[in-house]
Amino acid sequence: MSITAEHAASLAATSSRPAVTAVQAYGNKLGLWNMWVAFAALALGLPMGLFQAAERSGFFPGIENTAVYFASTSTHGVLLAFVLTTFFAMGWGYHTMAHSVNKKPFFGWTSFWVSLVGTVMAAIPLLTGYASVLYTFYPPEFAHPSFYLGATLLVVGSWFWVADMIIAFVQWKKENPGKPVPLVMFMFTMTALLWGWTSLGVASEAVFQLLPVVFGIAPTIDVGLARTLFSWTLHAIVYFWLMPAYIAMYVILPKEAGGKLFSDEFARIAFVLLFIFSVPIGFHHLYVDPQQAAGWKLLHMFGTFMVAVPTFLTGFTVLASMEIAGRLRGGKGLFGWIGALDWNNPFVLGGGLALLMLTVGGWGGVLNAAYTWDVMVHNTQWITGHFHLIFGGTTVIMYLVAAYWLWPKITGNALFSRALAVWQLWLYFIGMVVLTAPWHVLGLIGQPRRVSTTDQYAAFPEYAQMWGIYEAIMIVGAVMLVVSGFMFVYNLFMTHFNKVPAADTKVEYAVAIHEPMRLPNVLNSLAFWNWAMLAYMILSYGYPIVQFFFMEGHHTIPWGV
Amino acid sequence: MTPEEEKKILATSPIGTWVILAIYSVLFTLGWLGMYALFLSHGPVH
Numbered sequence: 227m228s229i230t231a232e233h234a235a236s237l238a239a240t241s242s243r244p245a246v247t248a249v250q251a252y253g254n255k256l257g258l259w260n261m262w263v264a265f266a267a268l269a270l271g272l273p274m275g276l277f278q279a280a281e282r283s284g285f286f287p288g289i290e291n292t293a294v295y296f297a298s299t300s301t302h303g304v305l306l307a308f309v310l311t312t313f314f315a316m317g318w319g320y321h322t323m324a325h326s327v328n329k330k331p332f333f334g335w336t337s338f339w340v341s342l343v344g345t346v347m348a349a350i351p352l353l354t355g356y357a358s359v360l361y362t363f364y365p366p367e368f369a370h371p372s373f374y375l376g377a378t379l380l381v382v383g384s385w386f387w388v389a390d391m392i393i394a395f396v397q398w399k400k401e402n403p404g405k406p407v408p409l410v411m412f413m414f415t416m417t418a419l420l421w422g423w424t425s426l427g428v429a430s431e432a433v434f435q436l437l438p439v440v441f442g443i444a445p446t447i448d449v450g451l452a453r454t455l456f457s458w459t460l461h462a463i464v465y466f467w468l469m470p471a472y473i474a475m476y477v478i479l480p481k482e483a484g485g486k487l488f489s490d491e492f493a494r495i496a497f498v499l500l501f502i503f504s505v506p507i508g509f510h511h512l513y514v515d516p517q518q519a520a521g522w523k524l525l526h527m528f529g530t531f532m533v534a535v536p537t538f539l540t541g542f543t544v545l546a547s548m549e550i551a552g553r554l555r556g557g558k559g560l561f562g563w564i565g566a567l568d569w570n571n572p573f574v575l576g577g578g579l580a581l582l583m584l585t586v587g588g589w590g591g592v593l594n595a596a597y598t599w600d601v602m603v604h605n606t607q608w609i610t611g612h613f614h615l616i617f618g619g620t621t622v623i624m625y626l627v628a629a630y631w632l633w634p635k636i637t638g639n640a641l642f643s644r645a646l647a648v649w650q651l652w653l654y655f656i657g658m659v660v661l662t663a664p665w666h667v668l669g670l671i672g673q674p675r676r677v678s679t680t681d682q683y684a685a686f687p688e689y690a691q692m693w694g695i696y697e698a699i700m701i702v703g704a705v706m707l708v709v710s711g712f713m714f715v716y717n718l719f720m721t722h723f724n725k726v727p728a729a730d731t732k733v734e735y736a737v738a739i740h741e742p743m744r745l746p747n748v749l750n751s752l753a754f755w756n757w758a759m760l761a762y763m764i765l766s767y768g769y770p771i772v773q774f775f776f777m778e779g780h781h782t783i784p785w786g787v
Numbered sequence: 788m789t790p791e792e793e794k795k796i797l798a799t800s801p802i803g804t805w806v807i808l809a810i811y812s813v814l815f816t817l818g819w820l821g822m823y824a825l826f827l828s829h830g831p832v833h
Contacts, residue, residue: 488801542808545801545804549801550801553796554796561807563803589819592815592819599822602826
């Protein structure tokens with residue numbers, strides 16, 4: 227039940243609620259549908275994670291089943307890493323487009339339905355065990371054609387969203403020459419542009435490498451080329467997931483905390499740096515692959531380290547904004563502002579917990595960027611612990627608090643229970659720490675990732691004995707996360723049908739201490755960064771891809787058939 | 788809070804944030820070096 231223009235006008239007549247325009251009502255409805263799909267994926271995917279933790283532990287022989295384990299792992303990954311993220315970004319992006327620049331998308335419902343059909347097409351082979359490829363696109367593993375077609379449609383659907391965001395951005399700039407594009411719109415369009423660039427890699431792999439083989443048109447595949455193309459997508463996709471979380475930190479958290487954004491310009495600089503440094507660095511996923519030379523891996527390694535710069539900038543700007551809010555609320559001294567913040571506000575709490583997880587996860591990311599460290603922990607549970615902390619932790623917790631902020635504004639109904647939201651966020655945070663800390667340790671003491679049951683390691687009792695306690699702790703963390711996930715969905719569902727109207731449905735973003743009147747063009751447009759990305763991509767991926775055309779491959783199919 | 792006090796807060800450098808980030812940077816570096824010292828000598832995890 228989203229607010230229609232008529233409903234909103236009638237509410238405005240009887241209360242102090244602001245009316246929404248027809249464009250905003252459209253954005254609300256589109257945003258709501260997209261985000262419900264996203265959170266349905268969360269609700270379905272979380273219990274699968276618990277099953278995997280339990281199955282792998284070896285404590286429950288009755289549920290051990292390798293085929294089900296890998297089908298579950300693949301589905302869990304697709305639901306949470308692809309469906310939750312893509313639909314959430316599209317939903318909130320469309321909502322932002324309507325509320326920040328008052329633009330109606332051209333392809334809104336096309337994007338939604340194409341992506342949804344793709345998701346269903348991919349889900350069928352996943353759930354029936356025909357796509358247990360661990361939600362990656364790494365050949366020589368192959369899934370049922372329906373999985374690749376569905377995944378491709380999900381990506382194609384999201385391209386309609388990318389086009390909509392860019393069109394709205396350009397239109398607004400033309401109508402408002404010289405004015406700064408609203409920060410939230412600038413950030414979302416940068417996110418969309420990043421996704422457009424990064425998804426080209428996996429799309430090329432699917433169309434020119436995987437699909438010809440699974441349809442029987444080509445006899446074999448060039449594994450080196452396919453893996454190189456997938457690496458193009460594999461790291462930057464993480465920033466496509468993370469950037470909406472950062473957007474929430476920059477444009478909502480300061481206001482919810484009772485203050486202002488420390489710097490609009492810092493936020494823009496962080497986003498353009500994230501954009502430019504996150505795509506051409508995928509070779510750190512190929513450090514132990516033989517098809518690329520060490521020099522290219524070194525170049526990508528330096529680029530990977532550079533991503534730490536906008537991450538630190540984000541940490542500083544968001545924390546400084548929280549400090550300002552705390553001081554405006556009466557906090558004194560060096561750290562008195564921390565206690566002065568309203569930690570019973572779900573947004574403030576979620577933002578603080580997300581930053582805490584980012585400190586540890588970011589540290590692990592910088593460790594992983596180095597070739598020496600990466601080689602040591604390659605294919606161990608350290609990696610899964612790391613990406614669950616950054617993605618499941620920092621990223622998803624910000625999606626949850628963004629939903630708590632968005633639902634009352636979209637539906638017009640008050641948040642069902644603020645206390646439940648606060649408890650849910652604490653449980654989520656503790657659950658994520660309890661899950662991922664032992665996971666990192668398991669990696670360091672030798673447990674490989676992507677194993678269905680530790681019983682398979684009975685031949686190596688000295689290892690398996692060390693794993694038991696950590697496996698048990700992980701199960702506790704997974705239970706906490708599942709309970710927390712259901713508390714979230716319940717609260718959202720009850721909000722959706724809450725009879726109590728929301729006190730404030732006006733969509734307002736945080737303003738900066740010094741709102742910019744004018745900005746340098748590089749912080750207010752896409753063109754320069756688009757060209758810069760093209761140049762950087764040619765530099766870092768040009769030769770590594772072109773080389774395959776000159777190699778004597780075994781039945782290589784470089785580009786199509 | 789008076790408008791003057793608010794202006795003063797908005798104009799002040801976020802010293803608490805600087806201190807937190809300084810502490811974090813030190814811990815970050817020490818942790819990084821510590822992990823290398825502890826584990827790299829063991830070679831790849833098997």
